[in-house]
Amino acid sequence: MGELVAGVDIATANVRVQIHDQAGSVVASASRPLPQPVRSPGGRSEQDASTWWPAVRDCLAECTTALGARSAEITSLAISATSGTVVPVDGNGDPLGAALMYDDRRAEAEARTAVEVGAARWERTGITPSAGSGLARIAWLARHLPAGTELVCHTPDVIARKLVGRPVATDTSHALKSGYDAVAGEWATEVFDALEVPSRLLPEVVRPTVVLGAVDASAAAETGLPAGCEVRAGMTDGCAGQLACGAVDIGQFVTVLGTTLVLKGVSKELVHDPAGAVYSHLHPDGVWLPGGAANIGGSALSDVDTAELAELDRAATERGPASVVNYPLRGEGERFPFLAERATRFVIGTPQDRVDEYRSRLEGVAFCERLALERLAEIGAPAAGPVRTAGGGARSLAWCRIRASVLDRPVLRVQGAGTALGAALLAASGSIHPDLSAAAAAMVPEGELVEPVRSEVSRLDSSYQRFLGELRTRGWLAAA
Numbered sequence: 047m048g049e050l051v052a053g054v055d056i057a058t059a060n061v062r063v064q065i066h067d068q069a070g071s072v073v074a075s076a077s078r079p080l081p082q083p084v085r086s087p088g089g090r091s092e093q094d095a096s097t098w099w100p101a102v103r104d105c106l107a108e109c110t111t112a113l114g115a116r117s118a119e120i121t122s123l124a125i126s127a128t129s130g131t132v133v134p135v136d137g138n139g140d141p142l143g144a145a146l147m148y149d150d151r152r153a154e155a156e157a158r159t160a161v162e163v164g165a166a167r168w169e170r171t172g173i174t175p176s177a178g179s180g181l182a183r184i185a186w187l188a189r190h191l192p193a194g195t196e197l198v199c200h201t202p203d204v205i206a207r208k209l210v211g212r213p214v215a216t217d218t219s220h221a222l223k224s225g226y227d228a229v230a231g232e233w234a235t236e237v238f239d240a241l242e243v244p245s246r247l248l249p250e251v252v253r254p255t256v257v258l259g260a261v262d263a264s265a266a267a268e269t270g271l272p273a274g275c276e277v278r279a280g281m282t283d284g285c286a287g288q289l290a291c292g293a294v295d296i297g298q299f300v301t302v303l304g305t306t307l308v309l310k311g312v313s314k315e316l317v318h319d320p321a322g323a324v325y326s327h328l329h330p331d332g333v334w335l336p337g338g339a340a341n342i343g344g345s346a347l348s349d350v351d352t353a354e355l356a357e358l359d360r361a362a363t364e365r366g367p368a369s370v371v372n373y374p375l376r377g378e379g380e381r382f383p384f385l386a387e388r389a390t391r392f393v394i395g396t397p398q399d400r401v402d403e404y405r406s407r408l409e410g411v412a413f414c415e416r417l418a419l420e421r422l423a424e425i426g427a428p429a430a431g432p433v434r435t436a437g438g439g440a441r442s443l444a445w446c447r448i449r450a451s452v453l454d455r456p457v458l459r460v461q462g463a464g465t466a467l468g469a470a471l472l473a474a475s476g477s478i479h480p481d482l483s484a485a486a487a488a489m490v491p492e493g494e495l496v497e498p499v500r501s502e503v504s505r506l507d508s509s510y511q512r513f514l515g516e517l518r519t520r521g522w523l524a525a526a
Contacts, residue, residue, distance in 0.1 A: 048119030048272075049478055052109070053470030054102055056127040056201050057283065058083065058147070061098070063105035064466040065113065065120060068478050070489030073116075075466075076108035084144075089151030089177065095133040095141035098201060099208050103268050110270025122276035123209075124255070124472035126286040126465050127201035130180030130223045134187055134195040139207035142192040146183040153182035156241055160185065160225070164237040171229050172318055172325050173222060180224030181234075184248075185241040198247045200224070206277050209269075210259030215250040218328045219281035226251055228328040229316060254281045254330040255475045255482065278473050284308060285327050285335060286468025287436065291460045292490035294471075294482050296333060297430030299422075300460075301415055301449075303439030305345045309382075309418045310337030313427035323382045324422065330475065330482055336427045338382030341389075342414050344439045346374035346407045359444035362405035367505040370395035371512045372406035373413075383418035386522035394516055408445050409506065412452035413513045419453065432456035432495060436463040443496065451498040452506050460493040 050073065055062045059082065065074040078101035083093045102125075110117035133145035146152075160175040160182060161168065168174050175181045184198050197203075197213065200220040207214050218228050225234045225248075233248050252258070256279045266273040280286065284302075288310040291300040299311030316326055316334045327335040350358065371394040380389040397403035419429055432455060439445055440459050450457040471485045479485035517523035 048121035050116070050119045050121065051470050051473040051478055052106070052120055052123035052271075053466040053468065053473060054105075054123060054125040054205065055283065055286070055465040055469060056098060056102065056125065056205065057465070058093075058128060061101040061105055062466045063102070063109055064470060065109050066467070066470045066474070066489060068488060070467070070491065074109035074112045076105040078105055083147045083149075089154075091147040091150040092144035093131075093147055095143075095145040095204065098204060102205050103208075106269035106271060117270055118272050120271055120275055122278050122473040122477040123271070124278045124280040124469045125202035125205050126280045126283050126469040127220065129220065129282040129284065130178070130183065131201050132180055132183050132187065132198050132224065133201075133204065134192055135197055135199050135204060136194045137196045139204060139213065141204065142195055145201070146187065149178065150183055151177040153177050153186040156185035157182040159241055160237050163240040164234050167227060167234055167237070171227055172316070172322075174322055175223070175225070180221075181237070184224055185238075185243055188241065188243040188247065195247070197249055199249065202280050203249060206258050209261050209265045209271075209277050211262035211264060212259065213249065214258040214277070215252040215256070215279065217254050217256075217279035217281060218251055219254055219285050221251050222327055252279050253328065254279045255472050276477060278476070280469050280472050281327070283465045284310065284339070286465045286472070287463065288335065288337075288468070289471050289482070289486065290463035290465065290468035290490065291434040291436050292486050292493070293434050294486045297428065298434065299419065299429040300434040300436065302437040303344055303411070303435060304437040306343035307340040307411060307414060307418075308337065309415065309422075310335055311422065311427060311429055315426060317422070317426045319421075319425050321385050323385050324425065330472070336422060338418065340382045340414055340418070341377065341380050342373075342375050342411055344437070345376045346411055348376060350404070355442070358401065358404045359442055361401040362408065363444045363447065365401050365405055367502050367509060368397070368402050368406035368409055370397050370402065370406045371509050371516065372403070372410040373513065373516070374407040374410045380522070383414060383421045384517065384523050389522055392516060392520075394512060405448075408448050409452065409509060410513070411439075412449040413510050415449060416452050416510060417514070432458040434458045434460055434493065436460050446496040447499055450496050451502045452510060454498055454503050454507070456498070457496045458493040459496060460491055462491050
């Protein structure tokens with residue numbers, strides 16, 4: 047058996063492939079751009095799906111060429127992509143039109159029907175369909191199918207089929223918001239029936255890490271992968287990013303601080319959030335991955351010149367806790383850790399100067415992170431140990447110290463964590479490592495532990511309580 051695995055990340059703007067060894071080191075990597083989605087009135091967002099395979103193929107070929115004879119050691123791969131992106135394909139697995147992207151919201155009518163018909167099911171699963179869900183887009187496609195459509199596929203299904211030369215199952219992660227009931231282990235048939243979606247359009251569903259097939263001779267010739275290399279079921283980009291930080295065992299949580307704040311973890315039982323802000327993916331081992339995605343996050347600093355960030359971080363660290371309480375939301379509406387369609391930015395008090403105002407923004411995002419962790423603990427998914435973190439915001443040591451002080455617990459910065467590594471971990475589970483926990487222990491970077499600043503914890507807690515009080519006053523958070 048070989049000792050290498052490949053992780054394939056199909057993002058919105060590009061494809062990235064990384065080849066990892068048993069210890070997690072990257073031995074080869076490549077990337078290719080994808081065309082930007084075409085966004086048009088009516089909430090439409092489409093991408094040319096015919097560009098996916100050439101980009102993946104060329105990335106794999108570049109990596110195997112760089113590896114030379116060692117490419118024969120690639121024993122398995124897994125694919126991660128955006129959640130709920132779907133496209134109709136023909137009998138050869140070729141896309142028959144543009145893909146409807148994860149942010150396409152044209153199917154509002156279909157979403158309303160799905161919510162009404164499947165109310166009892168959605169209450170049990172904690173997944174409520176919306177116009178932004180894969181389920182709504184599949185229903186829309188069913189009424190506009192090109193001639194010759196065989197299946198409606200998620201992005202990884204298209205690529206996996208090219209690799210193995212036949213139709214493949216989709217995974218529970220990419221299917222979760224496309225109408226798959228991970229609790230019952232079935233498609234929501236009553237909903238699809240009401241939406242007049244033929245069952246033949248829906249693929250079989252398996253858990254992540256399950257072997258979908260083996261690379262055939264044709265794909266081997268195009269990519270340089272060894273024929274017989276296993277293609278294993280992947281997970282969505284959000285879940286893969288979580289795994290890449292090492293949050294794979296019960297009680298482990300990770301905050302990915304990019305443009306938005308995404309917090310995910312692992313719990314033994316499926317948790318239910320009456321407010322609907324928390325949802326759960328199915329872990330490959332049968333436990334659950336609860337979490338949510340906020341509208342607040344690194345976007346709070348979007349108007350700050352990147353050249354100034356280092357100096358502002360230094361000054362904010364020297365200054366200490368801000369004199370004001372800031373909820374630095376860009377735009378309107380919040381979805382996690384609380385649901386408030388009319389939420390807007392607010393500042394309690396008047397900042398002393400620019401440094402004070404900047405520091406208050408960093409604290410405001412940290413307050414939302416703390417509220418999210420407390421909310422998850424309330425519904426039965428407490429975090430144990432340090433909170434792992436990745437994303438652009440995690441590169442700021444100053445911000446990580448502030449977050450650790452607000453949380454009153456260490457923050458573990460994991461450098462090099464990314465979707466392609468997460469996909470590689472799924473590929474490694476059951477191939478070069480016995481399971482996902484073993485793969486993460488061996489392949490995820492150790493990380494840097496950032497401790498709270500003890501002298502700031504009490505003052506930040508006082509500001510956090512003021513923050514909660516303002517949310518309750520505005521009606522965005524229920525009374526304690």
